[in-house]
Amino acid sequence: MQNVTLNNGVEMPILGFGVFQIPDEETQIAVEAALEAGYRHLDTAASYGNESAVGAAIKASGIPRGDLFVTTKLWIQHAPTGNVQEDTNRTFANSLDRLGMDYVDLYLIHQPLGDYYSEWRAMQDINKEGRARAIGVSNFHPDRLVDLIDHNEIVPAVNQIETHPFHQRAADQALMIERGVQIESWGPFAEGRNNLFTDPVLSAVAEDHGKSVAQVVLRWLIQRDVVVIPKSIRPERMAQNLDVFDFTLTDEQMGRIATLDTGASLFFDHRDPAMVSWLGNRRYS
Ligand SMILES: NC(=O)c1ccc[n+]([C@@H]2O[C@H](COP(=O)([O-])OP(=O)(O)OC[C@H]3O[C@@H](n4cnc5c(N)ncnc54)[C@H](OP(=O)(O)O)[C@@H]3O)[C@@H](O)[C@H]2O)c1
Numbered sequence: 001m002q003n004v005t006l007n008n009g010v011e012m013p014i015l016g017f018g019v020f021q022i023p024d025e026e027t028q029i030a031v032e033a034a035l036e037a038g039y040r041h042l043d044t045a046a047s048y049g050n051e052s053a054v055g056a057a058i059k060a061s062g063i064p065r066g067d068l069f070v071t072t073k074l075w076i077q078h079a080p081t082g083n084v085q086e087d088t089n090r091t092f093a094n095s096l097d098r099l100g101m102d103y104v105d106l107y108l109i110h111q112p113l114g115d116y117y118s119e120w121r122a123m124q125d126i127n128k129e130g131r132a133r134a135i136g137v138s139n140f141h142p143d144r145l146v147d148l149i150d151h152n153e154i155v156p157a158v159n160q161i162e163t164h165p166f167h168q169r170a171a172d173q174a175l176m177i178e179r180g181v182q183i184e185s186w187g188p189f190a191e192g193r194n195n196l197f198t199d200p201v202l203s204a205v206a207e208d209h210g211k212s213v214a215q216v217v218l219r220w221l222i223q224r225d226v227v228v229i230p231k232s233i234r235p236e237r238m239a240q241n242l243d244v245f246d247f248t249l250t251d252e253q254m255g256r257i258a259t260l261d262t263g264a265s266l267f268f269d270h271r272d273p274a275m276v277s278w279l280g281n282r283r284y285s
Contacts, residue, residue, distance in 0.1 A: 001040065002245065004227060006157040007180040010134045012106070013069055014222055015242065016041025018186070018229035024050045030233050031057030037238040043160075043229040044099075045073035045110055046091065047284040051098035059100055072099065073110040073138060075284035077119055084118035091285045092126055107132035108160055112144045112270060113280050117151070124154045134158065138186070139270055142175045149179055160184040163226055165202065165217060166194050168261040173226070184227035188217055193266045201260055205253045211244075218244045220257050 003011040017039040022030050027050035031042065035057065044054045051072060058068065072095045077087040096102065107123060109116050116137075123135045136158030137145065149155050159176055163169045163185035173183045190196050202213045209216065214230070218241060221228045230241045249257075268275045 006134050013041040014227050016043055016229040018043045018231040020048055024053050027053035028057045033235045034238050035061045038242055041069040043071045046095050047075045055100035069105040071106040072104055073108040075110050076114040084115045085122040088119045088122035103131050106134045109137045111279055112140045156181050158182045158184050160186050162187050164188050164190040165260040166262050185221050188228045188230050190266050201256055209247045215244050
């Protein structure tokens with residue numbers, strides 16, 4: 001597996017397995033199958049409600065903890081104690097308990113909402129204590145990312161953002177490279193929106209290589225040095241999504257895929273007040 005080196009020297013596999021929207025009761029089976037297929041990088045979150053199942057699958061696999069890269073995410077804290085830093089610590093401890101681990105490889109602020117400066121201060125301590133080998137953020141637009149960096153000690157190692165052929169994020173990535181932040185794609189297939197799997201441009205490139213559209217999309221992201229975490233509940237697709245290291249897209253093919261960019265989200269706008277309020281009023285600890 002190809003790795004990227006994060007800004008604190010930690011190595012992160014460029015391809016992993018995401019478990020968003022896999023129901024809790026199906027997650028253990030799916031993660032066991034993913035580990036069997038060869039995935040060693042897993043991406044979950046407190047808000048997915050399936051950290052315990054991820055932990056159970058890891059335990060059942062017998063794979064040494066040191067061979068795995070595990071990410072989880074902190075949901076927006078609501079400070080029932082009146083202290084967001086304390087709440088962040090408690091919420092992080094809950095995630096570790098559910099995962100059955102004494103550290104995670106990457107801990108992310110899930111949303112750029114609420115008092116995430118206090119959350120980040122707590123996460124800096126968690127990182128220094130070695131309970132998260134790296135810390136980062138998710139869904140941060142460049143302005144929020146730069147502001148967080150400029151007013152804190154530790155630069156986020158990763159920003160996990162919606163990135164796929166219809167929302168390519170080239171300018172965001174350029175800024176992240178300048179600031180030492182690794183881009184990670186969520187929704188690499190746009191969850192199939194915009195008929196991604198039958199898109200004519202992607203299908204033509206796939207045909208050139210005797211690969212699937214899914215494989216071309218993952219290859220395109222990896223060639224852009226974007227970390228990817230595709231989700232599938234089907235073992236044959238899990239295997240297919242891992243099998244993307246034996247072909248290379250040409251500059252001409254990369255250029256053709258570049259034309260698909262719409263520059264806009266296919267999911268939600270973090271600057272829409274209704275969405276901000278909806279996300280901000282959900283509770284996970
Ligand atoms: N930070 C955030 O706010 C955030 C938001 C969303 C997602 N994420 C993370 O990113 C991960 C990936 O994103 P996502 O789960 O939203 O969507 P995605 O990976 O873009 O798409 C998943 C969909 O594609 C299908 N699929 C997978 N492989 C396929 C293949 N080879 N051929 C055809 N269809 C295929 C899956 O169906 P089957 O399962 O039926 O195969 C599923 O419907 C998540 O699991 C999560 O870890 C993070």
